Amino acid sequence: MPLSALTGTKLRDRRLAAGLRQADVAARAGISASYLNLIEHNRRKVTPEVMERLADALQIDRAALVEGREAALVEDLRAAAARNAAQAQPQAAAEVERVEDLVDRFPGWAALLVALDVRGRALERAVEALNDRMTHDPHLSQSLHELLSSLSAVRATAAILAETPDLEPDWAARFHRNLHQDSERLAAGAEALVGFLDAGQGIKEQGIAAPQEEVEDWLRGRSWVIRDVELAAGLEEEIEHLASTAARSLARAHVARARADAAALPEAAFLAALAETGPDPLALAGRLGLSPLVVMRRLAGMPGTSAGLVTCDGSGTLTFRKPATGFPLPRFGAACPLWPLYGALGRPLQPVEARVQMAGQSDRRHRAVAWAETRHPLGPRGPELREAAMLILPDDGAGPVLTIGSSCRICARGDCPARREPSILAAEGVG
């Protein structure tokens, strides 16, 4: 798997910082100095083996060269470019293939671009929500109709009174009375409308951030961990600080579920089992006599774990997204159909496991374990609901690897049989 253009530049920086000569590092890594020179100038791609040796020669962690915050930034920028590709002028198209360059040289500007993209989407959502409200709100439409009706009557009546020179007294009295009635109605209507527009539902309520993102931001701020003691004490105070009602309701549902998980599998018992069995959700579930879904949620919520977790409902919509390092998750829209998650969704109660690698995400591998269950909350004649979860664990093992993506628009896999739409990235072959 080729590494990104960023890698060569970083290697060079690290070598210079360590005060080492190209020839010495090349000798230690068992490659020629001229080859290292080409690598450092991003003119040659590096195989994982050579990368490993170079990292050892420089005494650095290989992952430090390509992963971390910057990888997330690269992914977010690609997603932003994909979203805005349709609107961009041809001459203003983002140089997606040089995104690592940008992140490497101007991390602050890159972060600002991502923040602007997020803000832009939030505003789009707010406009959509307000537009929906203007168009479809029956109360608003009723109020406006009432206002326009009384206003029409006032205007027509007042004009008759003003413009009819020989208006008979009977008619004049009648129109004066009508005018009075309609002006009362007009005032009441205007008051109702102002009251409606002023009522608590501000722009915040209209979804500046998608509720799910709000909850995920909150959990990210907690490093995705809620301890059993915190569950027992309650988290209402934190939840109150979420901006939208919808987010607060999602957060409460999340906490309620975590509480049920903790009751079924208390932290101490779980940690004890984990120490003996290792982070294998199916083995743990079998040993503890619990649903693998509970065990997966517990695993992903342990302090200090790097495990990622995604869950989806029967429609495939992601309902929970905790990313793992080197395994970026789509912020919105549909994910990669090759994920084991979807394999499990189609076959409830059968485990699906694969060693996976994200296209274009260096050569970091993950073990993805997925499991799905069905529920019938309204009894067996009611609708069948499905829930699937996929735990994403770091993996160093050897063996066949499935190349997957985050979502099609920002996926580099070249020969994908499941591709829904073209990618904005240059295709790469699959190893």
Next chain:
Amino acid sequence: MAQHVLLIEDEPNIAEAIRFLLTRDGLRVSHAAEGAAALVLLRQDPPDLVILDHMLPGMSGLEVLTAVRADPESRNLPVMMLTARGRDREMAEAAGADRFMTKPFSNAEIIAEVRTMLGQPRQAP
């Protein structure tokens, strides 16, 4: 004989004002406050022009218009619709309305429009 206008409008004070204006302009005006009654009147005493409010209780203005257009007797009857919103206008146009007046209209506008639709010469104000 005076030309006959059927006014279908549920707001009594608007109806009264329009009726007054058109009567003074030499027209005969009959009035219905809702759609079903209006369709009965239409058959009993066929008008030369219909003024139809868009928002009516029960049968909506559009439904009344569709019924008017479905009857061969009234297929070509000129219909003026009183609408409040721009989007309603497209639907009314598709349903076969000839002219539109947007609320709140001015009295001079409505008289001029009625005269035009009845083929009367425009009078000096």
